[in-house]
Amino acid sequence: MAAEKKFVKNFFLRGIALLLLVIAAVVFFDPFYQYHKPLAGLKSVLTDKEYQCVGTLRTFDYDSLIVGSSVCENYNDHWFDEGFGCKTIKAIRSYGATADLCYLLDEAYENRKLRYVFYNIDPSSLYADTKTTYESTGCPMYLYDNNYLNDISYVLNKDVLMEKIPYMLAFSLKSDYDEGNSYNWAQWKSFNSELAIGMYNRRSSVLPMYSETYYEKNLAGNIELLTTMVKSHPETTFKFFFSPYSMLWWDNAYRTGERDAIIYNEKAAVKALLDYDNVEIYYYQDMEEVITNLENYMDMIHFSKDINKLICDDLIAGKDRLTKENYEARLDHMYELSDRIVNKDILLYYSK
Numbered sequence: 001m002a003a004e005k006k007f008v009k010n011f012f013l014r015g016i017a018l019l020l021l022v023i024a025a026v027v028f029f030d031p032f033y034q035y036h037k038p039l040a041g042l043k044s045v046l047t048d049k050e051y052q053c054v055g056t057l058r059t060f061d062y063d064s065l066i067v068g069s070s071v072c073e074n075y076n077d078h079w080f081d082e083g084f085g086c087k088t089i090k091a092i093r094s095y096g097a098t099a100d101l102c103y104l105l106d107e108a109y110e111n112r113k114l115r116y117v118f119y120n121i122d123p124s125s126l127y128a129d130t131k132t133t134y135e136s137t138g139c140p141m142y143l144y145d146n147n148y149l150n151d152i153s154y155v156l157n158k159d160v161l162m163e164k165i166p167y168m169l170a171f172s173l174k175s176d177y178d179e180g181n182s183y184n185w186a187q188w189k190s191f192n193s194e195l196a197i198g199m200y201n202r203r204s205s206v207l208p209m210y211s212e213t214y215y216e217k218n219l220a221g222n223i224e225l226l227t228t229m230v231k232s233h234p235e236t237t238f239k240f241f242f243s244p245y246s247m248l249w250w251d252n253a254y255r256t257g258e259r260d261a262i263i264y265n266e267k268a269a270v271k272a273l274l275d276y277d278n279v280e281i282y283y284y285q286d287m288e289e290v291i292t293n294l295e296n297y298m299d300m301i302h303f304s305k306d307i308n309k310l311i312c313d314d315l316i317a318g319k320d321r322l323t324k325e326n327y328e329a330r331l332d333h334m335y336e337l338s339d340r341i342v343n344k345d346i347l348l349y350y351s352k
Contacts, residue, residue: 023155031164032154033059034143043172046182048164049073049092050139056089057107064088065108068120069096070185071243074305075312078180083316086115090182095137096120097128098222102229114236118315121242123253126222126265127215184305191304193294197349200248200300207257212264219265223272230276239315240273241282242266244290244307247341249300254342263335270327281322284311286334292345 027035031045033055038044044060046052064086066072073092080088091104101119108114135141142150154160171177181187230238253259273279290296290310296303314320322330 019156022161025165026155026157026160029165029168030055031160031168032143034151034154035059037061038172042169043177043179044182045168045171045177046090046179047167049090049094049183051143053090053092053104054107054144057091057104058111060089062087062089063112064114064116064118065091065105066118066120067091067101067105068243069122069125070094071096071122071302072120072308073183074186074308076178076180076184076309077182078178079309079312079316080116080118081180083312084116088116088118092183095128095133096122096125097133098125098225099128099130099132100134101125102225103132103134105229109233114233117236117238119238119240121240121266121269123242123245123262123266126269127218127261128222130218130221130225186305186308189298189302191296191298193297193349196246196248196294196297196299199298200252202248202251202350203255206255209257209259210261212260214258214261215265219268223269226269227272227276230273230279234278237278237280238273238276239280239282241311241315242285243311244284244287244303245301246294246297246299246303247291247345248294248297250291250338250341251346252300254338259335259338263331263338267328267331270322270331271324274322274324274327281327282315282318282320283322283327283330283334284314284320286330286337288337292341294349 029039030036032048032051033044035055037056037059044056046056064080064084066075066077066080066088067090069092072090075090077088077090080086091101091108093100093104105117134144140153142153250259253262270281273281285291290303290307296307298304
């Protein structure tokens with residue numbers, strides 16, 4: 001009987017010791033960067049934005065952010081560091097909704113002041129719901145709150161121990177691993193017209209055009225989120241920019257009846273943001289040589305890393321900046337260009 005009690009006792013003690021060892025290993029290496037930045041001698045390996053982004057905003061050293069959706073993941077952080085003399089990391093949410101991105105910005109401002117925010121405005125973000133979507137889309141909320149007690153799902157996780165830590169170490173110790181390519185996915189993708197067209201499910205008919213103010217309610221809410229953020233942080237220079245979606249996207253916006261409302265939304269957002277001295281806005285949606293060349297795309301929206309580099313270089317050079325004097329004419333030009341796309345350019349790929 002005594003031997004059995006001793007066995008049970010030793011079993012539980014060893015079990016507890018093993019659990020503590022696992023917890024210690026996860027906290028020490030911390031592949032999601034919840035508790036600390038990378039250990040000395042290790043590089044940051046960022047591939048799982050839903051699991052790592054909030055942690056990096058709390059623990060990394062930086063003074064600037066690249067903020068946006070999946071079209072921002074293929075920027076190299078070092079391009080911005082070298083071009084603007086700053087230290088940059090990414091705050092990425094695939095959907096790019098305004099509320100979600102402002103949530104990430106709030107996380108960053110909890111820990112430090114920011115010199116620059118390079119913020120990509122996706123057209124859909126201006127009419128998206130003004131509530132955050134992290135919980136409703138199944139994100140690991142135990143990593144988003146500040147309650148260490150529910151981190152059990154992280155520190156006692158077989159996949160973290162057996163997969164995430166070895167993966168982090170393997171890439172971190174590679175001499176040619178570039179930390180600037182955080183969350184980068186372009187290296188595994190192809191970009192060409194055949195692929196882009198194949199991913200585009202083109203409507204056979206054209207729907208009636210929505211009124212310009214169709215999205216007015218959500219538009220007003222999202223503009224308020226952005227202007228409140230800008231107004232609350234006068235120490236930060238916000239460089240907003242609109243990325244060049246392909247002509248397939250514009251054809252789709254026209255055929256679904258959304259084109260006029262989208263351009264109206266952009267005009268309203270630009271007008272509101274230009275009222276602030278710490279705001280600059282850059283417009284790349286009408287880069288004709290880019291958006292009409294489908295060899296640059298893998299679908300309607302996502303472009304190659306070469307286009308990311310082109311946009312970054314233009315931001316550094318201050319090209320295509322919108323002002324109170326020119327923004328309406330520039331967006332009217334996009335309206336005219338979209339007409340040309342649906343009535344001429346797209347016909348190179350589709351019959352009437």
